[in-house]
Amino acid sequence: MTTIPIIEKILSANDRLAAENRAALDAARVFAINVIASPGAGKTSLIEQTLKALAGKLRIGVIDGDLATSIDADRAAAAGASQAVQINTGGDCHLDAVMVQQALPQLKLDDLDLLIIENVGNLVCPASFALGTHKTVLVASIPEGDDKPYKYPATYRGVEALVINKIDLLPYVPFRMEYFRQGVETLNPGLAAFPLSCRTGEGMPAWLDWLAGQRRK
Numbered sequence: 001m002t003t004i005p006i007i008e009k010i011l012s013a014n015d016r017l018a019a020e021n022r023a024a025l026d027a028a029r030v031f032a033i034n035v036i037a038s039p040g041a042g043k044t045s046l047i048e049q050t051l052k053a054l055a056g057k058l059r060i061g062v063i064d065g066d067l068a069t070s071i072d073a074d075r076a077a078a079a080g081a082s083q084a085v086q087i088n089t090g091g092d093c094h095l096d097a098v099m100v101q102q103a104l105p106q107l108k109l110d111d112l113d114l115l116i117i118e119n120v121g122n123l124v125c126p127a128s129f130a131l132g133t134h135k136t137v138l139v140a141s142i143p144e145g146d147d148k149p150y151k152y153p154a155t156y157r158g159v160e161a162l163v164i165n166k167i168d169l170l171p172y173v174p175f176r177m178e179y180f181r182q183g184v185e186t187l188n189p190g191l192a193a194f195p196l197s198c199r200t201g202e203g204m205p206a207w208l209d210w211l212a213g214q215r216r217k
Contacts (some may be wrong), residue, residue, distance in 0.1 A: 025115065028112070031134055033214075037149060047116055060082055064087065065089060065118060066086070094120050099129060114211075140164050143169060147206075149183030
């Protein structure tokens, strides 16, 4: 059985590079978050609304990971990102520390306060690869269903904050919030959670306050 040693070697090398990324961010005094979610959960919408709300308050850079195109980076720039870089993974289902290390020199870190990294839309692979960010934020959404913590325990267990997006759809979509939260709490007790709607703005202030507070720590 040679697969386990190979996987361990890959992850170990990735962790070393992630540590180097973190050191570069710390040296520039940039707070960084890794935003993960399934496709369509609202990662880009959350980033757009965050950029608009914090415009003039924080200098924010964005690294967008996607299989192809620069659509998300273009949206981030249009929403007010001070700097935006696109990573096309060429088919890979996640970002890794190597990709981020290659992207960082394209940013002027000394001119940033906050770096938001938007990972590839996937609930499995991104959870395994550290990038060097300070926090990992998971965006879940009401239309995905209330069973996701039970189906993807490793992902929910490994994050520092949870955004529950599209709560404006609760009257129209069968979603048991208590059942969902019970699954989250079992896996990640005390996890900071922010029910919100990027469309209506409901719940956004609590998310923004948390983000600003984490950056100051």
